[in-house]
Amino acid sequence: MSHTDEHDIVQTEEVSRRRFMGWLLGFSALATAAGVFTPIMGYLWPTKRQLGESGGRAQVGTLADFPAGHGKVAPVNDKPVIIVNTQQGGLKAFSAICTHLGCITEWDERRQIILCPCHDGRFNPINGDVISGPPPSPLPEMLVAVEGENVYVSAANA
Numbered sequence: 001m002s003h004t005d006e007h008d009i010v011q012t013e014e015v016s017r018r019r020f021m022g023w024l025l026g027f028s029a030l031a032t033a034a035g036v037f038t039p040i041m042g043y044l045w046p047t048k049r050q051l052g053e054s055g056g057r058a059q060v061g062t063l064a065d066f067p068a069g070h071g072k073v074a075p076v077n078d079k080p081v082i083i084v085n086t087q088q089g090g091l092k093a094f095s096a097i098c099t100h101l102g103c104i105t106e107w108d109e110r111r112q113i114i115l116c117p118c119h120d121g122r123f124n125p126i127n128g129d130v131i132s133g134p135p136p137s138p139l140p141e142m143l144v145a146v147e148g149e150n151v152y153v154s155a156a157n158a
Protein backbone atom coordinates (compact mmCIF):
# COMPACT_ATOMS: atom_id res chain seq x y z
CA MET A 1 0.00 0.00 0.00
CA SER A 2 1.53 3.31 -0.99
CA HIS A 3 1.61 6.33 1.23
CA THR A 4 -1.00 8.03 -0.97
CA ASP A 5 -3.40 5.08 -0.57
CA GLU A 6 -3.11 5.24 3.21
CA HIS A 7 -3.75 8.95 3.07
CA ASP A 8 -6.87 8.34 0.97
CA ILE A 9 -8.20 5.79 3.43
CA VAL A 10 -7.65 8.14 6.35
CA GLN A 11 -9.40 10.88 4.43
CA THR A 12 -12.30 8.61 3.54
CA GLU A 13 -12.68 7.62 7.16
CA GLU A 14 -12.60 11.24 8.16
CA VAL A 15 -15.33 12.03 5.65
CA SER A 16 -17.57 9.18 6.78
CA ARG A 17 -17.02 10.13 10.43
CA ARG A 18 -18.06 13.67 9.64
CA ARG A 19 -21.09 12.40 7.77
CA PHE A 20 -22.01 10.28 10.73
CA MET A 21 -21.69 13.25 13.08
CA GLY A 22 -23.80 15.30 10.71
CA TRP A 23 -26.40 12.58 10.67
CA LEU A 24 -26.30 12.36 14.45
CA LEU A 25 -26.79 16.11 14.77
CA GLY A 26 -29.66 16.02 12.31
CA PHE A 27 -31.19 13.15 14.21
CA SER A 28 -30.97 14.88 17.58
CA ALA A 29 -32.42 18.06 16.09
CA LEU A 30 -35.32 15.97 14.83
CA ALA A 31 -35.70 14.28 18.20
CA THR A 32 -35.74 17.68 19.90
CA ALA A 33 -38.35 18.95 17.46
CA ALA A 34 -40.47 15.85 18.10
CA GLY A 35 -40.05 16.36 21.83
CA VAL A 36 -41.31 19.90 21.52
CA PHE A 37 -44.12 19.26 19.07
CA THR A 38 -45.62 16.10 20.48
CA PRO A 39 -46.96 17.78 23.66
CA ILE A 40 -48.29 20.67 21.56
CA MET A 41 -50.14 18.26 19.29
CA GLY A 42 -51.43 16.47 22.37
CA TYR A 43 -52.67 19.76 23.70
CA LEU A 44 -54.39 20.70 20.45
CA TRP A 45 -55.94 17.27 19.85
CA PRO A 46 -56.34 15.76 23.29
CA THR A 47 -59.35 13.54 22.62
CA LYS A 48 -57.51 10.41 21.59
CA ARG A 49 -55.20 10.44 24.58
CA GLN A 50 -57.92 11.16 27.12
CA LEU A 51 -60.10 8.40 25.73
CA GLY A 52 -57.26 5.92 26.00
CA GLU A 53 -57.02 6.68 29.70
CA SER A 54 -60.70 6.62 30.47
CA GLY A 55 -61.02 2.84 30.52
CA GLY A 56 -63.24 2.31 27.52
CA ARG A 57 -65.89 4.91 28.30
CA ALA A 58 -65.97 8.21 26.49
CA GLN A 59 -68.09 11.31 26.59
CA VAL A 60 -69.41 11.83 23.08
CA GLY A 61 -71.24 15.09 23.73
CA THR A 62 -74.17 16.49 25.64
CA LEU A 63 -77.88 15.96 25.13
CA ALA A 64 -77.99 19.26 23.25
CA ASP A 65 -75.75 17.69 20.57
CA PHE A 66 -78.37 15.03 19.83
CA PRO A 67 -81.77 16.46 18.99
CA ALA A 68 -84.26 13.79 17.87
CA GLY A 69 -83.36 12.43 14.44
CA HIS A 70 -79.78 13.63 14.70
CA GLY A 71 -76.59 11.56 14.82
CA LYS A 72 -72.83 11.80 14.55
CA VAL A 73 -69.64 9.77 14.57
CA ALA A 74 -67.28 10.18 17.55
CA PRO A 75 -64.21 8.31 18.77
CA VAL A 76 -64.59 5.89 21.67
CA ASN A 77 -61.43 4.11 22.74
CA ASP A 78 -59.76 5.20 19.50
CA LYS A 79 -62.53 3.60 17.45
CA PRO A 80 -65.28 5.38 15.52
CA VAL A 81 -68.74 5.02 16.99
CA ILE A 82 -71.98 6.34 15.53
CA ILE A 83 -74.43 7.81 18.03
CA VAL A 84 -77.99 8.56 16.95
CA ASN A 85 -81.00 9.96 18.73
CA THR A 86 -83.50 7.79 16.88
CA GLN A 87 -87.01 9.14 16.63
CA GLN A 88 -88.58 5.95 18.06
CA GLY A 89 -85.81 4.27 20.03
CA GLY A 90 -84.06 7.12 21.82
CA LEU A 91 -80.26 7.37 21.99
CA LYS A 92 -78.44 4.49 20.33
CA ALA A 93 -74.77 3.84 19.61
CA PHE A 94 -73.06 1.34 17.32
CA SER A 95 -69.58 0.67 16.08
CA ALA A 96 -69.29 2.92 13.01
CA ILE A 97 -67.04 0.42 11.23
CA CYS A 98 -68.99 -1.15 8.38
CA THR A 99 -69.19 -4.94 8.65
CA HIS A 100 -68.59 -5.24 4.90
CA LEU A 101 -65.08 -3.93 4.22
CA GLY A 102 -64.52 -1.66 7.19
CA CYS A 103 -65.42 1.81 5.87
CA ILE A 104 -66.67 4.35 8.39
CA THR A 105 -70.43 4.72 8.30
CA GLU A 106 -72.24 8.04 8.60
CA TRP A 107 -75.60 9.33 9.69
CA ASP A 108 -77.98 9.99 6.81
CA GLU A 109 -80.33 12.49 8.39
CA ARG A 110 -82.63 12.78 5.39
CA ARG A 111 -83.32 9.04 5.20
CA GLN A 112 -82.86 8.46 8.96
CA ILE A 113 -80.51 5.52 8.39
CA ILE A 114 -76.87 4.70 9.07
CA LEU A 115 -75.20 4.72 5.69
CA CYS A 116 -71.92 3.25 4.52
CA PRO A 117 -70.77 5.46 1.65
CA CYS A 118 -68.40 2.84 0.19
CA HIS A 119 -70.96 0.42 -1.28
CA ASP A 120 -74.25 1.91 -0.15
CA GLY A 121 -74.64 -0.38 2.83
CA ARG A 122 -77.60 0.71 4.94
CA PHE A 123 -78.25 -0.02 8.60
CA ASN A 124 -81.21 0.40 10.92
CA PRO A 125 -80.31 2.98 13.60
CA ILE A 126 -82.51 1.32 16.22
CA ASN A 127 -80.91 -2.15 16.25
CA GLY A 128 -77.96 -1.89 13.81
CA ASP A 129 -79.51 -4.46 11.45
CA VAL A 130 -78.65 -4.43 7.75
CA ILE A 131 -81.45 -2.86 5.70
CA SER A 132 -79.78 -3.31 2.32
CA GLY A 133 -76.44 -3.57 0.55
CA PRO A 134 -73.47 -5.91 0.92
CA PRO A 135 -72.76 -5.79 4.70
CA PRO A 136 -72.98 -9.39 5.99
CA SER A 137 -73.94 -8.57 9.58
CA PRO A 138 -75.39 -5.83 11.80
CA LEU A 139 -73.28 -3.09 13.37
CA PRO A 140 -72.26 -4.11 16.91
CA GLU A 141 -74.21 -2.12 19.48
CA MET A 142 -72.51 -0.04 22.19
CA LEU A 143 -73.84 1.07 25.56
CA VAL A 144 -75.13 4.63 25.97
CA ALA A 145 -75.35 6.27 29.38
CA VAL A 146 -76.70 9.73 30.13
CA GLU A 147 -75.52 11.43 33.30
CA GLY A 148 -76.93 14.89 33.80
CA GLU A 149 -76.53 16.50 30.40
CA ASN A 150 -73.56 14.37 29.38
CA VAL A 151 -73.76 11.44 26.97
CA TYR A 152 -71.28 8.58 27.43
CA VAL A 153 -70.62 5.52 25.26
CA SER A 154 -68.79 2.35 26.16
CA ALA A 155 -68.31 -1.10 24.69
CA ALA A 156 -71.27 -3.37 25.39
CA ASN A 157 -68.99 -5.83 27.22
CA ALA A 158 -67.08 -3.17 29.23
Ligand code: FES
Residues within 6 Å of the ligand: 098, 099, 100, 101, 102, 103, 116, 117, 118, 119, 120, 121, 133, 134, 135
Ligand atom coordinates in the same frame (compact mmCIF):
# COMPACT_ATOMS: atom_id res chain seq x y z
S1 FES B 1 -67.58 -1.22 3.21
FE1 FES B 1 -69.57 -0.64 3.84
S2 FES B 1 -70.84 -1.33 2.26
FE2 FES B 1 -68.87 -1.97 1.65
